[in-house]
Amino acid sequence: MFARGLKRKSAEDAEDADGGGAGVPAAPSYTLQRQSLLDMSLVKLQLCHMLVEPNLCRSVLIANTVRQIQEEMTQDGTWRVVAPQAAGRAPLDRLVSTEILCRSGREQEGEGDGPLPDPAPGQAPRRPQSSPWGLDGSREGRGGFQKSLDHIFETLENKTPGSVEELFSDVDSSYYDLDAVLTGMVGGTPSGPGLPAFAPAAAAPPSSTCRSDLGELEHAVEILVET
Amino acid sequence: MELKTTRADIISTVEFNHTGELLATGDKGGRVVIFQREQESKNQVHRRGEYNVYSTFQSHEPEFDYLKSLEIEEKINKIRWLPQQNAAYFLLSTNDKTVKLWKVSERDKRPEGYNLKDEEGRLRDPATITTLRVPVLRPMDLMVEATPRRVFANAHTYHINSISVNSDYETYMSADDLRINLWNFEITNQSFNIVDIKPANMEELTEVITAAEFHPHHCNTFVYSSSKGTIRLCDMRASALCDRHTKFFEEPEDPSNRSFFSEIISSISDVKFSHSGRYIMTRDYLTVKVWDLNMENRPIETYQVHDYLRSKLCSLYENDCIFDKFECVWNGSDSVIMTGSYNNFFRMFDRNTKRDVTLEASRENSKPRAILKPRKVCVGGKRRKDEISVDSLDFSKKILHTAWHPSENIIAVAATNNLYIFQDKVN
Numbered sequence: 001m002f003a004r005g006l007k008r009k010s011a012e013d014a015e016d017a018d019g020g021g022a023g024v025p026a027a028p029s030y031t032l033q034r035q036s037l038l039d040m041s042l043v044k045l046q047l048c049h050m051l052v053e054p055n056l057c058r059s060v061l062i063a064n065t066v067r068q069i070q071e072e073m074t075q076d077g078t079w080r081v082v083a084p085q086a087a088g089r090a091p092l093d094r095l096v097s098t099e100i101l102c103r104s105g106r107e108q109e110g111e112g113d114g115p116l117p118d119p120a121p122g123q124a125p126r127r128p129q130s131s132p133w134g135l136d137g138s139r140e141g142r143g144g145f146q147k148s149l150d151h152i153f154e155t156l157e158n159k160t161p162g163s164v165e166e167l168f169s170d171v172d173s174s175y176y177d178l179d180a181v182l183t184g185m186v187g188g189t190p191s192g193p194g195l196p197a198f199a200p201a202a203a204a205p206p207s208s209t210c211r212s213d214l215g216e217l218e219h220a221v222e223i224l225v226e227t
Numbered sequence: 228m229e230l231k232t233t234r235a236d237i238i239s240t241v242e243f244n245h246t247g248e249l250l251a252t253g254d255k256g257g258r259v260v261i262f263q264r265e266q267e268s269k270n271q272v273h274r275r276g277e278y279n280v281y282s283t284f285q286s287h288e289p290e291f292d293y294l295k296s297l298e299i300e301e302k303i304n305k306i307r308w309l310p311q312q313n314a315a316y317f318l319l320s321t322n323d324k325t326v327k328l329w330k331v332s333e334r335d336k337r338p339e340g341y342n343l344k345d346e347e348g349r350l351r352d353p354a355t356i357t358t359l360r361v362p363v364l365r366p367m368d369l370m371v372e373a374t375p376r377r378v379f380a381n382a383h384t385y386h387i388n389s390i391s392v393n394s395d396y397e398t399y400m401s402a403d404d405l406r407i408n409l410w411n412f413e414i415t416n417q418s419f420n421i422v423d424i425k426p427a428n429m430e431e432l433t434e435v436i437t438a439a440e441f442h443p444h445h446c447n448t449f450v451y452s453s454s455k456g457t458i459r460l461c462d463m464r465a466s467a468l469c470d471r472h473t474k475f476f477e478e479p480e481d482p483s484n485r486s487f488f489s490e491i492i493s494s495i496s497d498v499k500f501s502h503s504g505r506y507i508m509t510r511d512y513l514t515v516k517v518w519d520l521n522m523e524n525r526p527i528e529t530y531q532v533h534d535y536l537r538s539k540l541c542s543l544y545e546n547d548c549i550f551d552k553f554e555c556v557w558n559g560s561d562s563v564i565m566t567g568s569y570n571n572f573f574r575m576f577d578r579n580t581k582r583d584v585t586l587e588a589s590r591e592n593s594k595p596r597a598i599l600k601p602r603k604v605c606v607g608g609k610r611r612k613d614e615i616s617v618d619s620l621d622f623s624k625k626i627l628h629t630a631w632h633p634s635e636n637i638i639a640v641a642a643t644n645n646l647y648i649f650q651d652k653v654n
Contacts, residue, residue, distance in 0.1 A: 034487075037487060037541070040544075040545060044547075053292075053295070053297045053298075053299075053323075053386070055386070055550070056385055056386065056404040056405075056435055057404060057435045057437060057454050057494070057550075058547075058550045060432060060433060060434065060435050060454060061454055061490065061491045061494060061550070063433075064433055064490055065487055065488070065490070065491065068487055068490075069487060
C-alpha cells in the first residue's frame with residue numbers, strides 16, 4: 001500500500017503551479033495512458049481466476065471499464081489493426097504501456113502519487129487526433145476483442161481451472177503477446193515473436209517519453225470529459 | 228509483547244442486537260464472537276456498560292465445491308439478529324453460500340439427583356436402587372451455548388452479500404450478486420426467488436446486486452442497490468417475482484466529474500433504511516447519500532467521506548482499493564450517520580447541524596476512557612501540526628464495518644482484527 005512519508009517526485013513540485021506547467025499531458029500521452037489502463041484492466045480480469053471463486057461485482061465493474069475504453073477508442077478511430085508502416089512506432093508504445101504494468105505494485109504506489117495539479121478550468125479536454133496518434137499500440141481488430149470480453153462472463157459462469165486460457169482462446173494471437181511479454185518481463189526470459197528484444201530493452205528507455213507514470217495517467221483520466 | 232494477528236481474525240461484520248445488550252462480530256475464520264453489556268451496578272459505576280465476551284463459536288467452516296473446483300470461504304459476510312422472543316437469543320450468520328440460524332442460550336442450573344445415574348453419569352445397577360427421589364435443579368456456573376437450529380443451504384449460485392430479517396419475524400431474505408431469495412425461518416429446503424437479474428446470456432451482464440434490506444415496518448417492502456449506483460424499491464404484493472420495481476432511485480451523473488472510474492465509484496456498497504423507515508442511506512466509494520423514499524430523482528443529502536481520494540482513483544484502481552465495500556449506519560434517532568474510511572479513520576455526519584467529524588480507531592491514539600481527538604486530512608499545501616497528508620494515509624487500514632447501538636451513543640468499530648467500542652460520556 002502507499003508507504004508512509006516517502007519523498008515525492010517532481011509531480012509535487014508542479015502541485016502549486018496553476019496546472020499549465022509540467023503536468024499538462026500531451027495528446028499522445030493520453031492515448032498511451034488509456035491503453036495502459038486498458039491493459040491493466042485486462043490483467044485484472046485474468047487475475048480474477050484464482051482458487052476462490054472470483055468476485056463477480058469486481059469483474060463486472062472492470063469489464064464495464066474495459067468496454068468504455070474500447071468504445072471511446074472505437075469512436076476515435078484508434079481501434080484498428082496496426083498498419084505495417086507503424087510497426088516501428090508501435091513496439092515502443094507497447095513498451096511504455098506494459099512497462100508500467102510490469103513494475104511492481106508497491107513501487108508504483110510509492111512514486112508519483114503526489115497530489116496532482118488540478119486542471120485549469122479553461123483547458124479543453126484532450127482527444128487524440130486522427131492520423132499521427134491513430135496508429136498507436138492497439139493490437140487487433142475489434143471483433144476479436146469483443147469476443148474475448150464476452151468470454152469473460154461465460155467463463156465466470158462455467159468455472160473450470162483451465163478457463164484462464166479459454167478466456168482468450170478465440171482472440172488474435174497478438175493478444176498473447178501481452179501475456180508473453182508480461183511473463184517474459186517477470187521471468188526474465190525473452191518474449192514471443194512480436195518483441196524478441198523486449199526483456200533486455202526494458203531497462204533501456206528511461207527517457208522522457210516513458211515518464212508516463214501513474215501520476216500522469218491519473219491526471220489524464222481526470223481531465224477526460226465525455227462529449 | 229506484540230500480539231500476533233492472523234488473517235483468520237479479521238473482523239468481517241459487526242452488529243448490535245435490538246436492545247443493544249449484545250454485540251456480535253463475525254470474522255474471516257468463520258467465528259462468531261458475542262459481547263454482552265455488563266449490567267449497571269451501584270458499586271462499580273465506572274464500569275457501567277462495558278462489553279465483555281459472552282459467547283464464541285465456530286459458525287462456518289471452509290468448504291470445497293467439487294463441481295467447480297473452488298473453495299468456499301468460511302468468512303462471515305453478515306450477521307443479523309432476530310428480535311428476542313424468549314430467554315434465548317437468535318441470530319442469522321452467513322458466508323458466501325449458506326445462511327445459518329443460531330440459538331444462543333444460557334444454562335445456569337443443572338439437574339441433580341437422578342435415580343438411574345450417579346453423579347458422574349454412570350448407570351447404576353437397578354438392583355441397588357431401594358428408594359426413589361425427584362431430581363432437583365441446582366445452580367451451576369453460567370454456561371452459554373450456541374447451537375445451530377437451521378441451515379439454509381444450496382440456494383445461491385453467486386456470493387451472498389446481504390441478509391435481512393423481515394418485520395413479520397417469520398421470514399428473511401438473502402441476496403447474492405444476481406438473485407434475492409425469501410425464506411421462512413421454519414423451512415430450510417425451500418426458498419422463494421423474489422428478484423432475478425441474471426441475463427439469459429451472461430455475456431450481457433453489466434450490473435449486479437450489491438446490497439438489500441427489508442423495510443423496518445412494512446413487511447412487503449424491500450430495497451436493493453446495484454453496482455451502477457441505483458436503488459430499487461420493490462413491493463412483494465405486486466407480483467411473485469419482483470423484477471419490476473415500484474420505485475427507482477438514481478442520481479443523474481455529474482458530467483464535469485466524469486472519468487473511466489465514474490461507474491466504479493458510483494457502485495453502492497451498502498444500503499440501510501432509517502429507523503423511521505422514511506429514508507434510505509447509501510454508501511458509494513466517495514460519498515454517503517440520504518434519500519427520501521418519496522423522491523427518486525436525487526438524494527436529499529450527500530456527504531463527502533474522503534473526497535481527497537478523487538484525484539487518486541487510478542492508483543486506487545490499480546491496488547484494488549477502489550473495490551473496497553464500506554458500510555454505513557444510522558444512530559438510533561436517525562440524526563447522525565457514520566461510515567468508515569482509510570487509515571483507521573471513521574466519519575460521523577450530523578444531519579441537523581451539518582457538522583462532521585473524523586475520528587481514528589487505533590491503540591496508539593486512544594487509551595481506555597480517553598476522549599477521541601478529531602483528525603483531519605490535509606489535501607495539499609501547508610500541513611498543520613496535527614493533520615495527516617493524503618500520501619501518508621495507510622490504505623491497508625480500512626474501516627469497512629461499524630455499528631451503532633439502537634438507542635444510546637455507543638458505537639462499535641472494526642479495524643481489521645481489532646474491535647473498538649466507543650461510548651459517549653455525556654453523563
